[in-house]
Amino acid sequence: MFDGVEELDCIAPYEVFSAAAVHNAGGVEVRYVTTGQPRLIRCGYGTGIRVKHRWAPHEADLLVVPGGGYKRREGPGIWAEIDKGTLPRALAAAPRSGLTISSLCTGAVLLSAAGLTKGRPCTTHHGAKAYVEEQGGVIKNARVVDDGDLVTAGGITSGLELGLWLVRRELGSDVATGVETMLEYEARGTVWQAS
Structure with missing residues (x-):
């Protein structure tokens, strides 16, 4: 989490993963984290989210990097x-065995700044695809792109698909179907998956 983050970029996957905890016997722990001191993060449209946890990728199985503020250079x-x-330095140092790093929307621009999309299949918001491609990302025209330990999703609402895909991949179809029913939302669009 960082100031200027897009509200739906962080809230949609958070809700999907939190709902998955209800449908998974082993539970799921979901946290908002920040690389700085825990504090109130001010989102792009003014929503405040109190982040209580510090960056700790060694404690995670999955990191989701949201986007926000792509059109505002200031x-x-x-x-x-x-x-x-x-944040780019922290992301560059995060990869390890057992950790999946994901992004949605222009969070892929942050992954690119960390060198994590270079030569890798990925996607982002339609307005940032050319930029990520210039940085070495191999853009795929899909709502979600799964390249194993790197999973990226398109624009803002694709955070729901990202969350549901990762729930399906990590916790199984029954949990994902339960979450879809609970949220009254069915995943849409194509998931491009590396073979």
């Missing part, structure tokens, strides 16, 4: 995070 958002460098 002010909070992904460009400010890239300029600061803290």
Whole structure:
């Protein structure tokens, strides 16, 4: 989480994963985290979200990097995070066996700044595809792109698909179907998956 994050980018997958905890006997722990001190994060449209946990990728099985602020070069958002460098450096150091790093919307721009999309199949918001491709990402025209330990999703609402795909992949079809029923939402669009 970072100031300027798009509300739906972080809330949609958070809700999907939280709902998965209801349908999975082993439970699921979901946290908002930030690379700085835990604090109130101010989202792109003004919503405040209190983040209580610090960045700890060694404790996670999955990281979701949201986007926000792509069209605003000034002010909070992904460009400010890239300029600061803290989040891209943290992302670059995060990969390890057993960890899946994912993004949605322009969160893929942050992954690109960390060098994580270079030479890898990925996707992002339609307005940022050319940028991510210029940075070495191999853009696939799909709602969700699963390249094993790197899973990316398209624009803002694709956070629901990202969450549901990862729930299906990690916890099984029964859990994913239960979450879809609970949310009254059926996953849509294509998932491109590496063979």
